[in-house]
Amino acid sequence: MNRCVGCGAILQDEEPLKEGYVKNINSRLCERCFKIQNYGDYIPAIKDESEFIQLLKDINNTRDLVVLVCDLFNFNPNMELINKYITNDVILVLTKRDLLPKSLYEEKLLNYIDDVNLHIVDRIIISSNNNYHFDELIETIKNHKKSNDVYVIGYTNVGKSTMINKILYNYADSNDVITTSLLPNTTIDNISIKIDDDLTLIDTPGVLDSGSIYYQKDIKELKRIIPKKEIKPISYQINKKQSIVVEDLFRIDLEKNDIVLYMSNRLDIKRFYKNINTNNMDKYEIDISANYDIVLSGLGFIKFMKDEHITLYVIKGLDVKIRKSLI
Numbered sequence: 645m646n647r648c649v650g651c652g653a654i655l656q657d658e659e660p661l662k663e664g665y666v667k668n669i670n671s672r673l674c675e676r677c678f679k680i681q682n683y684g685d686y687i688p689a690i691k692d693e694s695e696f697i698q699l700l701k702d703i704n705n706t707r708d709l710v711v712l713v714c715d716l717f718n719f720n721p722n723m724e725l726i727n728k729y730i731t732n733d734v735i736l737v738l739t740k741r742d743l744l745p746k747s748l749y750e751e752k753l754l755n756y757i758d759d760v761n762l763h764i765v766d767r768i769i770i771s772s773n774n775n776y777h778f779d780e781l782i783e784t785i786k787n788h789k790k791s792n793d794v795y796v797i798g799y800t801n802v803g804k805s806t807m808i809n810k811i812l813y814n815y816a817d818s819n820d821v822i823t824t825s826l827l828p829n830t831t832i833d834n835i836s837i838k839i840d841d842d843l844t845l846i847d848t849p850g851v852l853d854s855g856s857i858y859y860q861k862d863i864k865e866l867k868r869i870i871p872k873k874e875i876k877p878i879s880y881q882i883n884k885k886q887s888i889v890v891e892d893l894f895r896i897d898l899e900k901n902d903i904v905l906y907m908s909n910r911l912d913i914k915r916f917y918k919n920i921n922t923n924n925m926d927k928y929e930i931d932i933s934a935n936y937d938i939v940l941s942g943l944g945f946i947k948f949m950k951d952e953h954i955t956l957y958v959i960k961g962l963d964v965k966i967r968k969s970l971i
């Protein structure tokens with residue numbers, strides 16, 4: 645039984661629509677990975693939560709070191725499942741640093757997660773795109789590993805496979821590349837990647853947070869909506885009733901606040917003093933506190949400087965979370 649080197653699926657030549665399909669059973673890469681890697685095509689493979697829970701339980705049984713990868717741009721402090729099932733030693737890796745402003749204070753980011761039960765032995769901020777802190781990362785992993793195997797886990801699309809590819813590229817003598825993509829649920833099953841004689845990283849599939857923007861928009865739109873480089877935060881000082889409207893994605897009605905938007909700079913943001921159509925949008929009434937963020941899953945976040953009651957309309961189905969401000 646062979647597995648695809650790109651996504652970990654078991655290779656099979658019988659069912660073209662199922663995971664791991666290849667025309668020639670001796671191929672190393674399944675057709676889906678071949679298409680994603682060569683043409684950027686995407687064929688979704690949805691993981692459900694029960695499979696993710698089983699994966700976490702299996703990892704928990706090993707007692708091996710876990711590298712928990714979190715996406716700084718789409719940071720969800722609710723790590724309920726991982727918190728519940730993982731009791732292994734954990735290195736917390738906060739990635740996609742390149743998307744946030746260069747000037748910000750990293751100490752606050754590092755200590756942001758403090759009320760979880762996880763046994764965190766070390767924390768590190770990285771960027772796979774900028775090769776930032778990779779020497780420190782590999783050293784930290786080697787210092788804390790319990791055996792040769794180290795599991796890389798996290799929600800889908802946070803950048804687990806991209807990080808492992810960068811480690812492979814930097815420190816291993818191999819041409820293998822794990823498939824990565826803009827869209828969630830790229831890695832299908834565990835993939836063991838030998839870095840050297842003492843270290844094998846095991847890439848794992850993540851599970852999608854329900855309500856992400858990835859469910860609401862197609863790939864063409866997502867390419868524009870998901871930032872690729874450092875975000876320039878956009879600040880607004882609001883001192884009379886008005887609405888901030890971002891395309892058909894969301895609208896906030898507020899009266900007196902200072903807010904900062906952290907999202908793709910390719911989005912079209914407008915201010916209105918009149919009522920704008922909100923047909924078919926989900927409506928939230930929120931008492932927001934000063935120094936809290938509203939996180940719009942996958943799209944970015946908005947920091948509020950003052951306490952205020954706001955009305956928020958979002959594209960149907962998009963998840964809205966509130967957290968202490970990250971920045």
Ligand SMILES: Nc1nc2c(ncn2[C@@H]2O[C@H](COP(=O)(O)OP(=O)(O)OP(=O)(O)O)[C@@H](O)[C@H]2O)c(=O)[nH]1
Nearest residue numbers: 772773801802803804805806825826829830831850
């Ligand atoms: N800006 C930026 N983007 C990144 C970084 N790391 C990964 N990405 C992007 O994030 C997206 C998802 O990356 P993957 O490595 O496929 O994510 P994953 O966690 O393996 O996802 P699954 O396999 O679906 O669980 C891709 O579009 C990557 O290019 C980073 O350091 N900076």
Ligand SMILES: [Mg+2]
Nearest residue numbers: 804805830831
């Ligand atoms: Mg992956």
